[in-house]
Amino acid sequence: MEQNPQSQLKLLVTRGKEQGYLTYAEVNDHLPEDIVDSDQIEDIIQMINDMGIQVMEEAPDADDLMLAENTADEDAAEAAAQVLSSVESEIGRTTDPVRMYMREMGTVELLTREGEIDIAKRxxxxxxxxxxxxxxxxxxxxxxxxxxxxxxxxxxxxxxxxxxxxxxxxxxxxxxxxxxxxxxxxxxxxxxxxxxxxxxxxxxxxxxxxxxxxxxxxxxxxxxxxxxxxxxxxxxxxxxxxxxxxxxxxxxxxxxxxxxxxPKQFDYLVNSMRVMMDRVRTQERLIMKLCVEQCKMPKKNFITLFTGNETSDTWFNAAIAMNKPWSEKLHDVSEEVHRALQKLQQIEEETGLTIEQVKDINRRMSIGEAKARRAKKEMVEANLRLVISIAKKYPNRGLQFLDLIH
Structure with missing residues (x-):
């Protein structure tokens, strides 16, 4: 790919703003190649949501989309007002972590039965x-x-x-x-x-x-x-x-x-895929370090040539043939690069998958993990919100508020 990761993310956000939403499939298709970790993906999805762009399973109906578009500007204005007021009154605000937590939990709505089932399905x-x-x-x-x-x-x-x-x-x-x-x-x-x-x-x-x-x-x-x-x-x-x-x-x-x-068996299978992905990353990082950091090959050139040719040395020979000041230096790391390429080839033989396929499977797995984790987080927050709402009904009954929550 010729686009760098930041450009790809910008395109993703631009697409989301134009449509008013993004699907998980679109997020998967536009994610940079090197982003396969579930935590990274979850952070990106959270960032997209924070910008007022919903990430959904599938494209919404036209009516739902019009409703979302009508509220987007209001939501953005409200968020901006909240940020501004928080900056202006920062000194006067409480730093008590309990009060700060209660205020944050106050923004979480109690779930309806339908909402609960929706989260469980997600x-x-x-x-x-x-x-x-x-x-x-x-x-x-x-x-x-x-x-x-x-x-x-x-x-x-x-x-x-x-x-x-x-x-x-x-x-x-x-x-x-x-x-x-x-x-x-x-x-x-x-x-x-x-x-x-x-x-x-x-x-x-x-x-x-x-x-x-x-x-x-x-x-x-x-x-x-x-x-x-x-x-x-x-x-x-x-x-x-x-x-x-x-x-x-x-x-x-x-x-x-x-x-x-x-759970133990499921975790073992998921972790075995992660270990395989870590092996791929280790060799790819080594190759990039040798070419980009040691030989001063421009990173953009490296990504353009290397992506999609991870186990072939054609990209390496093409880089040498470019006759750039850094091309000659590549001869010095040729042996180490080829050793790393052989290890990537070994991974392909072990898995029966190409490196690109290993990355794609891991990325989709990570998106699934991120989806489940976000839904579980909503369920936990709703559970805590329910506990707090019940505790608020029993003040001054011989127990401190925090003791009631516990």
Whole structure:
């Protein structure tokens, strides 16, 4: 890419201002190549939101967009007024962290039941995106199948691998992941929910006692193995970017999404992808350090030549052939650069993916993590807001306000 990261982000923001919104897919497409970390992505999404540009799952209806456009200027003016007033009265404002926290929490609205379900679905969507990304990483499926083989050989327990399966036909009936957190339900509704939770808890205990149906597990893992073989063979025969291969990858993701992995196993798969990405970053940073810092090759030239050719030395030979003052110096680091390129080639052989594909999968995984984390943060804030709103109803009852909250 010829554009530097700042230019790409500027284009992203410009697009958002013109449309009045951005979708997560657009954020993914316009993110700089080197941004794959979930924390970085979350910061960028937060920055975009702070500018009055909503980041959404899909493009909104025209009516919703008109409503958003009508309120955008008012929101911006209000935000500017708040910033101005905070600067003008900074000396007079309290520095008590508790009061500052209470004031901040006061801006968080109590959730309605619909809002709670919406957040729960967004958490689920984010987790699903992570799991779909993991499904595209061949080593993840291989690992899962190997672990199940250990279960079949009675070397491991099935309950240490999965907690159950998701019914693909029940996807529309997703329940919130946390019951009535920060909601505005009546006490009767809350009591009813608590009774249902207790009954569910009894059912869960029974499930734990009876374990997971081994026949169902055998059937699901056989389906996963069969689809994995078809996907792998199609990719080998036609290439990963072929339409037929993409269709099989999608089918594999749909099968894999049905598995509810034990958190420890899910984290292991996600972390293994992160480790692979770290290995890629290490070699790419080394190559850039050798060329840009040591040989004084302009960074723009390096990015233009290197991106998309990470495991080939054609870009390096082209850089030498440019006959620039720094071109001759590249001969001095040739051996080290080629050693790093070989390590990148080794990663491609291990994963069955190109470096570009490894980055793309990790970026989509990170966006899924950022989506789930943002939704969880909203749920936690709403929960705290509910606690504070309840505590405010019981002042001067023998306990300090903070003790009531605790």
């Amino acid at each position: 958490i689920e969507d984010g987790i699903n995106q992570v799991q779909c990304s993991v499904a595209e990483y061949p080593e993840a499926i291989t690992y899962l199948l190997e672990q199940y083989d250990r279960v079949e050989a009675e070397e491991a327990r099935l309950s240490d691998l999965i907690t159950g399966f998701v019914d693909p036909n029940a996807e529309e009936d997703l329940a919130p992941t946390a019951t009535h957190v920060g909601s505005e339900l009546s006490q009767e509704d809350l009591d009813d929910d608590e009774d249902e939770d207790e009954e569910d808890g009894d059912d869960d205990s029974a499930d734990d006692d009876n374990s997971i149906d081994p026949e169902l597990a055998r059937e699901k893992f056989a389906e996963l193995r069969a689809q994995y073989v078809v996907t792998r063979d199609t990719i080998k025969a036609k290439g990963r970017s072929h339409a037929a291969a993409q269709e099989e990858i999608l089918k594999l993701s749909e099968v894999f999404k049905q598995f509810r992995l034990v």
